[in-house]
Amino acid sequence: MDKCPICRTNNADKKNVHLIPWFLIKKCITQRGSGERDMELSFSIEPQKFTKIYTGRSILPESVDEFGELHDVQKENHNPYSRDNIICSECEEKLSRLEAIFASQFTDNKIRKAFQAKLDKINNHTIIVDKKYEESLYELLIQSIFYRCSIGGFNGFKLNVEIQNKIEINLRKAFSIENFKKIKQNDKIVYDYKFPIITTSFFISEGEDTTKNFIVINFSRFPYFIMTGKWMFQLFEANKHLKSTVEWLYGLQSILNASEIYNFVKNKSHIILLEEEAEKSISKNLIEYFTQKRIIGIKQTIRYLHIYTIGTKPENKITQYIYQRYFIHLNEGKSEFNSMVHAFLDLKKIS
Numbered sequence: 001m002d003k004c005p006i007c008r009t010n011n012a013d014k015k016n017v018h019l020i021p022w023f024l025i026k027k028c029i030t031q032r033g034s035g036e037r038d039m040e041l042s043f044s045i046e047p048q049k050f051t052k053i054y055t056g057r058s059i060l061p062e063s064v065d066e067f068g069e070l071h072d073v074q075k076e077n078h079n080p081y082s083r084d085n086i087i088c089s090e091c092e093e094k095l096s097r098l099e100a101i102f103a104s105q106f107t108d109n110k111i112r113k114a115f116q117a118k119l120d121k122i123n124n125h126t127i128i129v130d131k132k133y134e135e136s137l138y139e140l141l142i143q144s145i146f147y148r149c150s151i152g153g154f155n156g157f158k159l160n161v162e163i164q165n166k167i168e169i170n171l172r173k174a175f176s177i178e179n180f181k182k183i184k185q186n187d188k189i190v191y192d193y194k195f196p197i198i199t200t201s202f203f204i205s206e207g208e209d210t211t212k213n214f215i216v217i218n219f220s221r222f223p224y225f226i227m228t229g230k231w232m233f234q235l236f237e238a239n240k241h242l243k244s245t246v247e248w249l250y251g252l253q254s255i256l257n258a259s260e261i262y263n264f265v266k267n268k269s270h271i272i273l274l275e276e277e278a279e280k281s282i283s284k285n286l287i288e289y290f291t292q293k294r295i296i297g298i299k300q301t302i303r304y305l306h307i308y309t310i311g312t313k314p315e316n317k318i319t320q321y322i323y324q325r326y327f328i329h330l331n332e333g334k335s336e337f338n339s340m341v342h343a344f345l346d347l348k349k350i351s
């Protein structure tokens with residue numbers, strides 16, 4: 001077995017290591033947002049593949065039936081959000097400590113109170129700074145989320161190797177502190193590498209948030225970006241990138257000027273609560289973006305299948321025909337896989 005890359009001492013023997021902390025994703029990926037373990041019910045949408053569904057051990061088969069017929073290729077057997085054997089149990093417990101501090105410093109209740117307290121605002125976004133929360137612990141947690149997604153290859157995500165190594169060194173140094181598992185939110189820790197971080201969050205009550213079940217990780221590098229439910233984390237490799245970034249981030253970049261806002265939150269344990277309009281437009285952009293990608297993906301699948309089965313590239317009107325038939329079958333309750341098969345059979349009937 002490989003050694004744990006963080007401590008380099010123990011074996012990387014920990015099973016089921018969450019790439020994104022459970023407290024950040026639990027409401028997104030469990031049935032009706034219950035947040036209970038083994039109640040995972042989530043979909044992966046990738047343009048080139050059929051939608052895949054992952055269900056935890058305690059999900060009843062009837063609940064899965066609600067989503068219509070599923071072909072076997074659409075059933076995900078491995079938990080997409082966790083990995084086995086990437087680090088050791090000891091280091092995982094220390095990561096859990098970092099998570100527990102963040103979760104208790106920024107509870108929903110505290111955020112709500114802070115929001116109502118009319119704090120500093122920039123362009124109507126509310127800035128919450130927790131002075132009792134040592135920023136070295138706050139930043140290390142966020143670094144560790146990107147690090148875990150990178151070593152676990154979450155949705156193909158990768159940090160630049162140099163950055164991944166630097167975060168690994170930070171974690172190694174921090175975790176060598178005696179009694180790290182009991183570290184307090186106001187204990188200052190020292191490590192070598194810092195990266196600009198901007199954390200934003202939606203405020204609206206969760207029931208209304210149409211994107212509350214979205215977990216999105218981008219392939220962008222300037223900045224690295226993870227969105228999970230209402231949380232959005234940006235990590236920049238260097239200060240200079242704050243000014244030069246051109247990433248769209250579903251509209252966040254134009255809503256929040258990174259280099260301007262960073263002056264207010266630099267070296268602070270913070271959350272920027274986005275104003276309602278901003279939140280609505282990001283949600284809308286996200287949905288439109290994924291719908292578009294999905295449409296392009298389905299049409300590509302049709303072209304590939306046509307070449308594969310019939311041997312020629314389809315004319316546009318043929319692609320369009322199969323595309324329409326596909327949705328007719330889908331609406332009749334067939335699985336995505338079977339709908340595609342039937343759409344091709346329909347084509348065969350008429351040609």
Ligand SMILES: [Zn+2]
Pocket residue numbers: 004005006007008009010087088089090091092
């Ligand atoms: Zn370790």
